[in-house]
Amino acid sequence: MRRFLFALAAPAALLAGCATTSSTGIEPAGPPAADSAYGLFLAGNAALNAGRNADAARFLEYARAHGGDDPAVSEQAFTAALMAGQVAKAATLAPTGPTASEPSKRMGRLVRAVALLGDGKGKAAQAELGGDPIGFPHRAAAALLAPWVAAAAGDTEGTVVRPQLRGDGAVDYFGQIGQAHLFERARRFDEAETNFKAVTAGENPNELAVLAYGGFLERRGRKADALALYDGALRRNPSSQAARAAKARASGGRAPAAPTLKEGAAFALLAPAATMISARQEATALAYLRLSLSLDPQRNDAWLMLGDLLQARGDLEGARAAYGRPKPGSPAFPAAQAKLAWSYQSAGDKEGALRLARAAAETGDFEGRITLSDLLRANDRNDEAAVVLDTLIAEAKAPDWQLYYARGQAHERAGRWPQAEADLSKALSLRPDEPELLNYLGYGLIDRGERLKEALAMVEKAVAANPRSGAMIDSLGWAHYRLGDYPKAIELLEQAVELEAGDPEINSHLGDAYWMVGRKDEAVFQWRRVLTLDPDDKIRADSERKLESGLGPTPRVAGP
Structure with missing residues (x-):
């Protein structure tokens, strides 16, 4: 069986309800209607379980006020406020009593530390993280956050301690990036560069590390070295908007500023958020992203991650608000617009999705045009998709295999098998071991009864891989x-x-x-x-x- 759609621009369940702070920034007016504190508690739990976090926070806050500040209600109110992005309120509700669960108390300490750091109270934030180490499941987040909190507290020694947890590669890797930034902040430039070189070594370094090292080199006046890094990133990922923007800046613009303490702490929380997403611990990931964005509301990659999480949980309004945060001209804007368009597609508003995609494509942005071609194919407008892809292939110096694959799908679905086979074969020549491609071309031949032995070998190879x-x-x-x-x-x-x-x-x-x-x-x-x-x-x-x-x-x- 062929898979009909291969989206080149990667597109991420909450119930619709009252206006939410998380999606609109508007607090609903007046108290919710309920017969009792218990009814409000039940309504709050239902909203929390459905993912309507701001509604849950509102119900549970009223339940707490009318029910004698019951610890169980307070704990749920804390969770709802945090999920809704109301970090300051969550910090005041963070559970501390003997009846509170240990995971909630650990998260509460983390939330209070972030809120204090956000208020410029570094010493108080460090005190929250001090004493007994924050345990599972928040050890990684606390470890990565600690050096930035130490810097805010004026703790020179604690600032440059590299966070490490046994067996946790993400803490080791991203802790080294953070340590590099803090070495730079301490004007220990050689040590900073040693770390940056370590995290960008190898054939396929993380792009965030490359961009961080490149920014450091620009600030040191070594633009040629920074350009070499960005060129390498673009060779590995020619469609990277962030690397392209960094290269344009290094070619004639002003070097980026080093991250502030809040910005560095916000970055430190992204790695544990990504880890929790991979582990399917979406609620914890959502909490970390809310904390990160409370420290650095301009962190576009965090907004995109948040939007994906909210959309996956059904909060379409919240997801769209998150996707709407990156501003036009920012490297994240094309990806955000693509995700926004797909959110309309997934909700059944095909014309709305295409309208957004056309507007993004009209800017000439590569990713915007890719998104348009993907959505056109998703809506069986394959002739139009092929025209968009014709232009992209003609403009590219060395077209990526995915462009030929996408155009091959458009031709096949439009009934133009000879053109489809030519494109799919070209794509396979560029990417001979790609299972999706092997399966698509192989199935197309099999379904037509053509070159069956050759097609059988293709799909056998695809199945062996998947x-x-x-x-x-x-x-x-x-x-x-x-x-x-x-x-x-x-x-x-x-x-x-x-x-x-x-x-x-x-x-x-x-x-x-x-x-x-x-x-x-x-x-x-x-x-x-x-x-x-x-x-x-x-x-x-x-x-x-x-x-x-x-x-x-x-x-x-x-x-x-």
Whole structure:
């Protein structure tokens, strides 16, 4: 089975409700309606569980005020305020009593430290982090934050202590970036550069580290060295807006300022936020991002991460507000506009999504035009998508394989297989081991009964790279079907259905294979099932035809 859409601009469940501070910045007027403090508590919990964090904070604050400041209510009110980005309020609600849970108390200490740092009270912030170390799950965040808090407290020795936790590579790596910045702040430039060199060594260094080192070199008057770093970043990722903006600045602009203490602390919280996202601990990640943005509201990468989290949790209004924070002209603006457009697409507002994408594309921005081509393909406007991609390929000195892949998909879906095959083959020549590409081209050939042995090898290679992909196993099963090996096809297609039970095309393929070995009742069951899975018009019509008259004679199998 081919995967129809390959988005070049990567696009991230909360219930809709009252206006929320997190999404609009407007506090709802008046107290919420409820019969009792307990009712307010239940309403607050429901809103918190649904992700309507500002509503939850409001309900729980009233419940706390009307219910005698019950510790359980206060703890929930603290959580809701933090999730809503009301960091100052959360700091006042941070649980400390003996009945509060240990994780909440640890988060409370972290929140109070950040709030105090934000208020310029470095010594008080350091006292919050001092004493007993903040334990799991907030050890990494506390460790990365501690040197910046020490700097705010005037603790010269603590400022340049490198944060390390056994077995935590993210703390080690990002702690070294932070230490480099703090060495620079202490005018210990050689030690700063040693750290920067260490974190940018290797074939594929983190772009944040490269940009940090480049900024340091610019401030040291070494623009040629900074340009070399940015050129390397662009070779690795030609579409990087941040690296392109840094290169333009180094070519004739003013060097960026070193991060302030608040900005450095905000950066320090991004690594644990990303770690928590990877670990599917979204609530903790959301809390860290709120803390980071309370210290540095201009941190665009944090706004994008926050938007992705909120959208994944269903808070479309909050996500759009986050995506709207990067300003035009900033490196993050194209990605933010792309995500904003996709948020409208995911909500079913296709015209709204395309309107935003067209506006971004009209600026001439590469990422904006990529987003437009992706959305056009997502909405079956493949001729228009191909025209956009024609221009991008013509303009590129060395077009990326993904551009050919995207245009190949547009041609294939528009029924222009010769052009599609040419583009997909070109993409494969540039990226011979890419599983998605191998699967897409291989399936296209298999479905047409062309060069079956060659196509079989392609999808076998794709499955070897992604053995849990139902789509790719379906392609392999369909290849055996086309070659007439129906028992093998059934074995593979049953695996594919187990992995992608809701995919109408895979279920249709399995029904066809059952029919060819005489298992007609099972075939009919599969075709009927297809009609319940929201198939597209072509698959629906095909299933209805097969339910009426079966498959007829065995399909002719083309030569290899």
